[in-house]
Amino acid sequence: MNGTIDIAEKLQAMGVPVRSGVVRPTSEAELERALTGLREAQARVGWVGAQSQGHAWTDPSRYDVSLTLLDMPQEVHLDAGEGVVRATAGVRWGELRERAAAQGLWLSPDLGVHVQATVGGVVSAGLSGADRDHYGALRHQVLATRVVLSDGRRAPFGAPLVKNVTGFNVPALMVGQRGRLAGLLDVALRLWPAPAERLAWSVPGPEGSKAWQRLRAARIPYLSVRMSSDPEEPTVLLGQGTAGAMADVAHRVRTELGAHPIDAAAHDQAWSQSWRLDPEARSVFVQGSPTAFPEIWRTLHQENLPWAQRLHWLAMPEIAEVRGVWVEEPTDAAREALAQHLRNLPCRWRFLGAGEPKPLAGGPESAAGLRDAQNALRHTWDPANLWQPRPIDPLAGSAQAPAIAEEVSGA
């Protein structure tokens, strides 16, 4: 292809709006024309939503054009009786949450201040957020989706029902796929009864990871832990549930952990602000098992990551997450030094942020067989490699038969 300008001109000639390298269809007919034009031009396309992910995944310079469904007519169908909301991909997450709240329902994840993010972007980015403990990971919220492939084919998967195993679980595969397999046109998401109570407590003591250990040992349900590397900030426990459950939890948290109640809404607000990732900021995002939490904590604190401005910690029974945020682009050496530490810990991690994304991601699933399966999916769904055609971090490997294959051939 000859570049962005040619494609933009071609699409505009076809009556499709294009602004600053972003294709912005405003109707089904325009979307269809845009997809046809892009296909004919064999254009490399980056799907984008509200671009709150910054440039790492949506940098227009990596593609011939970006494509967003933000200007399309948006539709929301909320079925409170079933507990499902169906929305077109360009609907804002914040709007959906508000609509759910108006009916006493809750949409997970709670993106905090990122109300502008779109349904397509949130699902494609695949982050589950802090309330995963209560509602499950994002992949368990996505019940159905309608997708379009780079060759123009469209198909629905799943159903807007809370239980369904009809066909392959493609809705879950779409979570975190980042537009590499398909564009999401609409999505059906599960809704939950809004928690009757949301309470917060601060835990005394200097070291949050100890509080976490005590909490796990005590097996107090319905709680997650938040803390930051700022010594001024307390370790906070958050709980949500029915009034009866929270009364029991509050009693145990006070008597067994010596925690004091604080204002949950104010804490949520502050936490959400502090977690906010400036599109220009760089960060490292680490996930580990909850039992590894103290070890990860110790390592990252001892090493004192000179370039990291701040660490945010989040621990739930299923997972411990930490995000380190820093201001300046770390050097490759600093990045590698951090990776060295992380490699020795039971965790996985990735770097997010501005600039050229570095193919540095860790995790045991980077095994050859998995890469094969991922690549095969990629090549089957998008054989011309037109959509989000960037090297995928852990997917660069080639097919490699495991050792056991040799045993057989020798047999």
Next chain:
Amino acid sequence: MLSAELRDQLRSLLGPDGYLDAPSQRLSYESDSLSLVRHSPDVVLLPKDTREAALAMQALARAGVPIVPRGAGTGLSGGATPVPGAVSLVTTRMRRILRIDADQRIAHVQAGVINVELTRAAAPFGLFYAPDPSSQMACTLGGNFAENSGGPHGFKYGQTARHIRGARWINPRGEIVDWLDPVVDPEGLDVLSLLVGSEGMLGIVTEILVDLLPIPEASETLLALFDSLPNACESVTALIASGLRPSAIEILDQLTIQAVEASVFRAGYPQEAQAVMLLDLDGTAGEVEELRAALVTILREHGAFQTQHATDPEQRKRLWAGRKGAYGAMGRLAPDLYVADVVAPRTRLAEIVGLASEICAELDLPLANVFHAGDGNLHPNISYDRRDPEQVRRVLLAGERIMQACVERGGTLTGEHGVGLEKRDAMCSLYSDEELAVHALVREAIDPGHRMNPGKLLPVRGCREARTRSPYLPGMPEYDVEVRESTP
């Protein structure tokens, strides 16, 4: 047909306990619990671990032989039913619980471990495994993984997928792929989530990492009696709307109550009730108390004429015995049972249950309902005798009409038993040929040779043809299996 050389190779690899080819040995592998369809596998392979399974699959891959994975064979959609030319690869010798990590709340199991054994093994640690299909005394965790099985407590705890943290998977080429570090959010494309519920069509799972949950501080069972089935259904709709979250909401209708009460599974359900609802409540002590009070109010408002609650474990077990033994009890009604598995929107439960009973009445078939009401997952059960072809015809017709009624009202084909062979062609009631071709890309990517469980889940021929016939009527042309030449 398997060559003599391949047979020898498999026999020497798996030993006499792992290789069965005598007709009498193969007999019990002819079908799963959808007994309408039967076919004898050429050979039955029972590897005892991942390594043996991988080696066998490599040998089969080289010879281009199709494989039908099988756990305990309790599936109800013909998923593990053999197809011509295929070998059955059965996991029932892989029955070891490899590790329970009480600190991480994770268990590492072989795929052939029986569901209930895991919960028993976890209990001393104060933990339990949440997915509890009603077949849990027999079904394997591998089968649960492959079907994304549910169960009564799925209402609160979700289906199997929600509890999977990792797996050891053998792809169709016989290569082992590991995710044995507990995955929370996978990096890259989420292949593991795709494998869950893939009905054995993308390879075989030999080991699984699952979440264990702390046993709740308090739990109890609530029994509500109704003078009509529609009232019981309406009260579920109201209960969902109220936002209350018991851990299970199950309904049994009158025919089921009678069958249960006349059987060894007697639970003491009053026979004058037209429907009973069984609810489990769990959480903290205060939470359970609060929940019970709120539930009883709603149930009474919607026609429950009596409610009782049980906290004593023995009493609770007894109340649940009727639900868990319902299918066994229905054995009294006729030699065979067809268990439908559809999902109705939760606001239309009463309507669709009513339609199912009209359909069965019209076709002169006895219908007993026992179902996961909280999730809208209906199981209209039809007792029949498979030796009578005329009855079989009516049963199949009823099954199709119930599915159709459900789909037309916004429901879907299956909530937990899978598509398998049974509902394969009914996929055409939801999707067009063009859409199904996109669904098929999943298999195309992982199993381009179509050797894993061929002829299941995806219609083999075009929808026009599929709509005009049923895939498992006697005399159908060889199950439509299509295995490609270009394997592996």
